[in-house]
Amino acid sequence: MARTAEEVKTLANEYFNRKEYDRAIELYTEAIELDATIATYYGNRSIAYLKKEFYGYALTDASKAIDLDKNYIKGYYRRAAAQMALNRFKQAVRDLETVVKYRPNDTDAKNKYNECLKIVKRLAFERAIAVDEVKKSVSESIDLESMSISDDYDGPQLTDGKVTKEFMIELMDYFRDRQKLHRKYAYKMILDVRQLFAKDDTLVDIQISSDQKFTVCGDIHGQFYDLLNIFKLNGLPNEDNPYLFNGDFVDRGSFSLECILTLIGFKLLYPKHFFMSRGNHESQTMNQMYGFEGEVKAKYTSQMYELFAEVFNLLPLAHCINSKVLVMHGGLFNSDTITLDQIRTTDRNRQPPDEGIMCDILWSDPMPAKGRAPSKRGVGVQFGPDVTDNFCKLNQLDYIIRSHEVKPDGYEEAHSGKCITVFSAPNYCDTMGNKGAFITMKGSDLRPKFTTYEEVPHPNVKPMAYANSLFSFM
Known part of the structure; x- marks a missing residue:
């Protein structure tokens, strides 16, 4: 007996919860082929694409879900995630604004909206003050001589300022033990x-x-x-x-x-x-x-x-x-x-x-x-x-x-x-x-x-x- 679209979607959700995202995507796709009018199917496939870092596909699916159901709030949330991953913070702000409007008590959505808005304002400020002159290299402002090494530092040390094989072996052991290399080195x-x-x-x-x-x-x-x-x-x-x-x-x-x-x-x-x-x-x-x-x-x-x-x-x-x-x-x-x-x-x-x-x-x-x-x-x-x-x-x-x-x-x-x-x-x-x-x-x-x-x-x-x-x- 053939499965219904809803049965396929439920099975896809099980694979998604097991973090088997490729199989989940295949099944969400099958559900969509059986019934292409349900916003949830596209929304679920969108978050599976997000997990796979397929942000272009995630964006398309979230938009399709919203087209099918303007009140599908998860669609706006997921589209915002894809927009941010693609460095499109202005568009993400608009979607998060919609989420906050429909869910005024959603603290997480409100925090993400405010944080995203801060990024948009910071980027706009940086563009406004940008000048054509060549920016000074950070390397020119670093004064190694002023960085003193205290007597209680017991980690790897460069030899005459150079990396040696012994230093590298000690460094990897030091990192393995979750110790921090001295900032001067x-x-x-x-x-x-x-x-x-x-x-x-x-x-x-x-x-x-x-x-x-x-x-x-x-x-x-x-x-x-x-x-x-x-x-x-x-x-x-x-x-x-x-x-x-x-x-x-x-x-x-x-x-x-x-x-x-x-x-x-x-x-x-x-x-x-x-x-x-x-x-x-x-x-x-x-x-x-x-x-x-x-x-x-x-x-x-x-x-x-x-x-x-x-x-x-x-x-x-x-x-x-x-x-x-x-x-x-x-x-x-x-x-x-x-x-x-x-x-x-x-x-x-x-x-x-x-x-x-x-x-x-x-x-x-x-x-x-x-x-x-x-x-x-x-x-x-x-x-x-x-x-x-x-x-x-x-x-x-x-x-x-x-x-x-x-x-x-x-x-x-x-x-x-x-x-x-x-x-x-x-x-x-x-x-x-x-x-x-x-x-x-x-x-x-x-x-x-x-x-x-x-x-x-x-x-x-x-x-x-x-x-x-x-x-x-x-």
Whole structure:
């Protein structure tokens, strides 16, 4: 006997409550196909899309729900969440205003409305006082000499101002025990790595010898204890064990500072054998929402966060291994004519724009169908196997590696093996149940080998602990 739309929706809710969002989305879609007139079905699928970070789809569904029922208050709430995730705070204010109007006693809605309104006013003020002159770098205002180290500090210490192998081993142990590196050493590391990244190209060429192993890791997202597990499984970075971390080092997880300081420490120690690409979360908008800014301010200072923002602007956007494998965080482009040389000449020292090469590199996703489609995230583009094939032929590449998306097994081979996703944060946000993975390859054939692993225990600090309170319902 065929199921009714309401029965399918009820089943979808069960999967949603079990945090099986992909299956929930499939079932909400089935319910909509059976009866496309019910606002709740679109509203429920909207929040499932929010959980998957498909903000473009979430926005469309919430709007559809409102079109079907102007009094469906959850639709306004969910559309506001999607608008905020897309940095559209003015539109979010309007939706939250509607929620408050219909629910005047909803304290949470009122608080979110007031907080969102503050952001809109602050952004308007910042635009009003903006001037064309070049802003002075935060790095120029930092006085390391004035930062004294008290006698009771028992943590890792730089040797003549330099990172050593011994320092890194001690630092990771110190962080594992939830201790805080002295701010003088933290500032020194960030300032030094800023100079290193400033010398890099937007697209960095990497050469590995035929018998050398090379490792590519995907998103880490502040999951420090899982980062330590990668090094346990695959060995610490060194000249004979080079690594590339492919963006999204921070946000979501609540040990982002420990992650980024560990990664930049290895970059300083092995500058020619340790590489880092920018992800879409290495940006001020995302950091303000998803926790990194709040974490740095809580553990150190707002000045340190501003310095990190400068470093993130200087991170390379892509790496090319032996001229045959291109690695970037998001994906390919809204044009068939983009070449590696165009990526090389892209100005990256900025906050990510809403379109163009830099935007697509950080935000785009592959899809099974041919051609291109609007992004499920609301930013970037979705690209099909023909797009990948054309790009690889144009640029004489074997395949591309990207990250940016949770995958059940931690990785996925798509587009006939020419588009590989690797995601290295297992049980993402303590809710997704996915494995993590990393890729190893030898220079002789560049054939990808996948290593998967489960999450490891971490201290009882929940993901998003430092995130803006506006995003507690996402």
